Amino acid sequence: MKGLNVVWLSETDLTNLNAGEGESNYIDVKKYKKDCIEYPYVSGQAMRFYLKEAMRRGLEDTEYMCIPNDKGETCGDIKKCIMCDLFGFMTTIKGKGAVTRVSPVKVSPAIGLLPFDDNANIDFLTRRHRVSEGAKMEGDIVNVEIGTNIYKGGVSIDMVRVSSDEKIDEEKRAISIETVVDIPEKKNRVKKTLEALRYLTDYSKQARLLTDFSPDIIAISLQNKYSHRLQKLLALRYFVWVTQYPHYPLEQIT
Template sequence: MSKGLTLTIIFQANSLNYGEGMGNVSELKKLSRSNGHTYTFASRQCLRYDIVRLGNELFNWNLQTVVKNNKTIQFRPDASIRESEEMDLFGYMKTVKTVGSITREAVARLTHAISLEPYRSDMDFLNNMGLARRIDEDNNLANIEQHFSFYTYTVTIDLDRIGEDKEISLSSQEKAQRVTQLLTILNLLNRNIRGRQENLSPLFLIGGMYDIANPFFYGRVKLDSKNGGFALSPSLLHSALEKKYGAFTVMDQTHMGLTKEVFDNEEELTHLLPEGQVHTVQGMFDFLIDEVNRYFVVNE
């Protein structure tokens, strides 16, 4: 039986991804909606970069897989998923002489991390007075957009395609290790940007292992910031939980991880699922790692 793992995650952070900017203004990457609100986002490429960075720092993932070929930077023609966790999880495109382009779709798919709170044009004024005064020169001035918000993104993993690529088939132990390492990284995720290290580890997550690889909770997270606090919409989450596939509803295989004292309707959220399917954030990751190891051992 095939298996997919999906998680929709909420974290809180400040100003995660900048674009080109104009003049001396650094602009955040943003999306606009027809209701007039603007939301900032960290791109999926940005998330992938930090996942791979931490994979190398924590688990010694092999990053020596890149070459410049006719002015194009790409994965080495001789590199494969056997020695590259990154190529296995996130796919690749490379050009091989006499063969042409060889591609593999991502096994672990990421969405953008989109803010749950609208951007209100907050700015920060910067200068380099400390350096300028040392040599009795005028300051250089800059303006930088700022946005502190909750963000949400979704990761979906097709477990049956992990460690499988044409003639290559990795051992069940290696497959399980790669997925559990990815889960550990998501639990500890951070981003280094402009002298800051932002904590992207989850405050809330919902999902689990299902008989299909589908992002059930993508687009089902809405933040209500009325009355000076923050609450998540339970009706949107419930609309995903009641979906059916085969003999199951999504609720049957869904689990939730929750950090206490973050959302005002914490108790209401915990009642969306049976007691045994609600965990702390760390408890949720522990559960998923156990499930992943059990799945690959059973299917060895």
């Protein structure tokens, strides 16, 4: 097996999973535009973070995932560290200089499939400031975009490069793949990646906008050739009404 692909749909409650740039008192939702209509999305960087944190929560006592230093560099030890093995790194290793590992686990942005304006609202919050005793309590009004939606997400795993390292033969001008851990441990790391999808929890704004972002419908493929083909499997059909979008025909859209 050379590739493992996962694609899923997840329906969320009213929330803001990944804020955009916004302003000091306006917290928006990241959006993309298709056919002049805006849809929400969760960035690939955020999805990677959510997946890594879900894996970290499920670590056994004997398993290890490093924490990046103040420069954002990780340990780079793919034999010991599950995170560096599966998610790659750019770091400096003593005696080797700058080292880069391409992530065997690829993660797509989670894209909303329902128009944002039809499924969103603006929540008004107040940021309270701590004040000394006897002083007047003050606060800033904050506007937060929130919405419900159905998101499509995906993960692709390059099975050949999980727990393996590239070795360059300068004389033959060739690259070979060398496994650095035993096969049972390699399988365990892939299993932990899949299990983590069931327990995605560390997305933003959950203190006051709690929701479940774990997959509701999921498909997995095991492939003897590595590709991302499965990522096009799922689509959502919905109606765009003439009264709401008069420049669109009343028909079913994929």
